[in-house]
Amino acid sequence: MLNPEILHALRNLPLSAKQAAEGFLAGQHLSRRRGVGMEFSQYRPYQPGDDLRRLDWRLAARSDRYYIRESEVDTSVTVHLLLDASASMNHQDDNGLRKLDYARLLLAALAYLAQNQGDAVGLTILHPKGLEHIPPRSDARQLPRLFHALESVAAAGSFPSTSTLAPLTARRQRALTICVSDLYEEEAEINSLLTRLRVASGEILLLHLLAHNELHFTYRGTVTFEDLETGQTLQLDADQQRKTYQEELQAWLRATAQEARRQGFDYHQLDSAEPLDRAMREFLRKRDSMSN
Template sequence: MLTPELLHGLRNLALAARRAAEGFLNGAHASRRHGAGMEFSQYRPYQPGDDLRRLDWRLAARSDRYYLREAEVDTSLTVHLLLDASASMNHRDDNGLTKLGYARLLLAALAYLAQQQGDAVGLTILAPAGLRHLPARADARQLPRIYHALETVEAQGHFPDPATLAPLTARRERALTVCVSDLYEEGTEISALLAQLRAVSGEVLLLHVLANNELEFTYEGNITFKDLETGRSLQLDADQQRPAYQEQLGRWLHNTAQSARRQGFDYHQLNTSQPLDGALREFLRRRNSAG
């Protein structure tokens, strides 16, 4: 099992992306048994190191099994990756990994999967000082560009204002948009952006990243919390506040998921202590239906 800590410990984003993507595909294949009498004469099982451009994504999404086609087919599309780089993404889990660090690993693995399939993949980093945008491309040099942008990004400030975000929705371009964010917002600025992107681009997959220590509220005793974006601090007794916190968090997560789906987004919650497999599987399913 390739945990986020192990991938982060490689200190090499390109290697971590490849290990995560190929480990996911190989693990999913190995965990399934073939039904009696099933014949796939035009396929062969995926093996680590195989060219992912020959992977039959439609069959994988239907059966959760991974096979290569004997003959390639053109199923490419445009994948637009969005990273929320506001300061709240600096929140650190008990495993030492920040939300931003987890998002780096995930987006690098998604870019690798998309590029190997022949998709044009782009990246936009959403920062208050301005957008860092890599237009979608399918050439061999795109992955190093994306890895470099992810490796050098720093989370700071608030989520960008509408004027900063305007270039993202100015042009209609059919794409699968994948947004990684902790959804920390003052109002509805993140969901408003995604609603606009769905209107001009099509499919939106929202990957909601949360740290395990905030999901489980693992803190104990008297503790001071500091808002990473406003600087405000709050002192409380963690043991005393735990039941109320968990009840309020559960209500917020339920409402957030419902609201996202009402707006037509595919929503998936992530935990920074868990492997990337769930998010990679959601991407595969959404990619199949969008292609």
């Protein structure tokens, strides 16, 4: 159930998020610290001063020994989801999914997963004309708010200007910021935003999303390409240009990853044809490192 094509075919984002997150959680053994929580972990012998409400009286009746029930708890984390909704996210893969479709599914699943962990989760959608911002909350009505915003989003235009983004970077709150973007930019504006957010909130998980057909250049014959943000077109023979394209793409990806990590971001590349589990695994790993 982590296949993006299957999840997209459901045409029901809340259901898709639930299926993806719960499918991923099945069999996962999360790293948690022991304490007074909701999930049982193990017994330990009673010691003077322990809370008697945590005694297992049934076990005591059977064994004449007193044991304390330990449980597993998590420290909650504020999770800030960030979606690049510029026009390049309308790029369509061979499976019919746009990058935006994949990003929508992924962020919905991460929101569901975050709430399942007891986190306050919020969302900012980056539009060229302004920010759509839902502040982090952990109440029962937050997921419907986030799902509605994700279902309604349309990718358009170019990445927002620095002045448009100013209110976002002015907020100072420790959080795990998760950005999903294809990182197509003119003058390092996305990198600049994430650098400022790292100063403001502390932790950045950057999920670099590319379509399978642009990663592997699956095109054949004469093809006309259009820049979705500028409208410029380019016609070329895909078979003749494949090697050069792939060499230049790999060079760009290496430079992008190196720069992101130099800035202190936790960088991971995603293929829109692959299941969602890698991104969710990285989220939990990063989240656990913040809560411990």
